[in-house]
Amino acid sequence: MHKFRTHTCGELRKENVGQTVRLSGWVNTIRDHGGVLFIDLRDHYGITQIVISPDKAFYKNIEHWRVETVLCFTGDVVARDASAVNPKLITGGIELVAETMEVLGESEVIPFQVNKEEECSEALRLKYRFLDLRRKSLHDNIVLRSKVISRIRQLMTEQGFLEYQTPILTSSSPEGARDYLVPSRIHPGKFYALPQAPQQFKQLLMVSGFDRYFQIAPCFRDEDARADRSPGEFYQLDMELSFATQDDVFAVNEKLMSTIFKEFSTKKVDGTPFIRIPYREAMEKYGSDKPDLRNPLIMQDASDIFRTCGFKAFAGVVEKGGVVKTIAVKGCAGQPRKFFDDMVAFAQSVGAKGLGYISWVDGEAKGPIAKFLSADELMKLKSLGGAGDGDTMFFIADTLKGAQSIGGAVRTELGLRLDLLEKDVFRFCWIVDFPMFELDDEGKVAFSHNPFSMPQGGMDALLTKDPLDILAYQYDIVCNGTELSSGAVRNHSPETMIKAFEIAGYGKEVVESKFPALYRAFKYGAPPHAGIAPGVDRMVMLLADEPNIREVIAFPMNQKAEDLLMGAPGEVELKQLRELHIKLNLPKKQEKDAE
């Protein structure tokens, strides 16, 4: 007989009755009836009830019968009486009558309960992550993640992709997020950087002739956390295709996303191809480049109606080049006054000076700004928003950028508060035609996204068009308001690359010095190529229906990028620092603390 087990705790059935078996696992629950002791023994696979008679010799081998102690039982499988069958357990038709027991790993009293999903502070959960990971929901999430990744590899391979590894210790990249740096022992004063993404390597693989690349790639960015952004590291399904157009990338990813989301969820999934929304349209209609299409509300432009109206606050904004955006909401007029006050307060909290609204009740326009508008203006608004009795239109007057961002936030908030979001569905869309350049804070032309993207129209567009009018073959895939991925058709021509950088204010020497590998490679025969990199953690988060990305990561860091289980980041020996030629120059406050 195997030293630890002949079966798992999720395996035994009626057919096994009469067999002598051995099970090992954690004590999930204990029910002590004096004359008989029931233990639910749990492992990765399930739960099996163990029946223990106190007159057995092993009964005294353990001082405390505690949950989460690891035990090994040997005994006979017995059928339960019909009245004692537990339909909640897959093994509920049988039980194991223990003859012998071995204690494999005793547990102290645990800081929070494993066998129930009671909430507890995340700091405690992270410190005892190994206990948290035993709990069903988190355990299931990690299993789901494994299965999703496995299926992704299969689907990618089926579509002709090969998986390649790229370096973890590489050079710092000049664009993008802050890098994690690793000091070099051999080269005093020099540093490696952990890759923010294998971007340049995957492009180099295309230049190397590998045609279709993918990798479940760790990415490291030293940026602050969000609910959907784990600090430190995260995983991308990184992919790149040679001799491919934007449509080729879309086809691969639509197949992938629809398959994965259908297979690992019971929710409805959009059919392919997914709808495509130009960036400018997304900003106009949804006020966001990652719109949640489950939300039926859209923004419209009412600037022309307010331009000459009697409501000076709005007319003034339009006069100065601003806009008035409106969101029409069906059946909202019946909401109590507090609802509207709360919405105004919300709009102000996201930077609005105010939030106007008009409700139509019994054919009459009501609300704080209605009295400033003529019958004709009201009629035009009503027709614009398709509003009728019982409906409300909200108005935001601001600069174009301001109105879009505030309107986007108001749209989302209205959707949530009024429970307007379509249920049990994954709504996908592509956001396409991102601008190649935009004005930065100082009013200078800068790359708006990836400097390696191919401008639509190529060199010709760079030479002849206003930079701010040039679009890029740059795209995002968005699901339920979550940005899953960003990608682009790459600029693989050294001349076009130099021209693009020139427009952004960088000379040829910048391209040569900052991106030496790509620049050199592109001079020796580069294939046109395109790619994308969906976030694996976010995909699993959506599939697991979790609001927080840490619920799908086995060992996440907290918001301050600390690993409370391992104690990272931590101090190191002075000797290590000396070897790395590093002298600490700590902030004053910390020096005091150290003394």
Place this chain on the structure above:
RNA sequence: GGGGGCGUAGCUCAAUGGUUAGAGUGCCAGCCUGUCACGCUGGAUGUUGCGGGUUCGAGUCCCGUCGCUCCCGCCA
């Protein structure tokens, strides 16, 4: 770096500025042969995050600070 929320027993939470800070759960002891979140009886929990202040009196009000979290900035 900034803003919001939270911080009371191991855990989840309660407690008009007013008696000895409670409940559930967990823990400890006892009882119980069919439970499956077993049940019953009893018991121990505490620097109310920390430091000041106001007050006759502070878990409660004020100031500061620390911790966690959500958001803004940031995330090619």
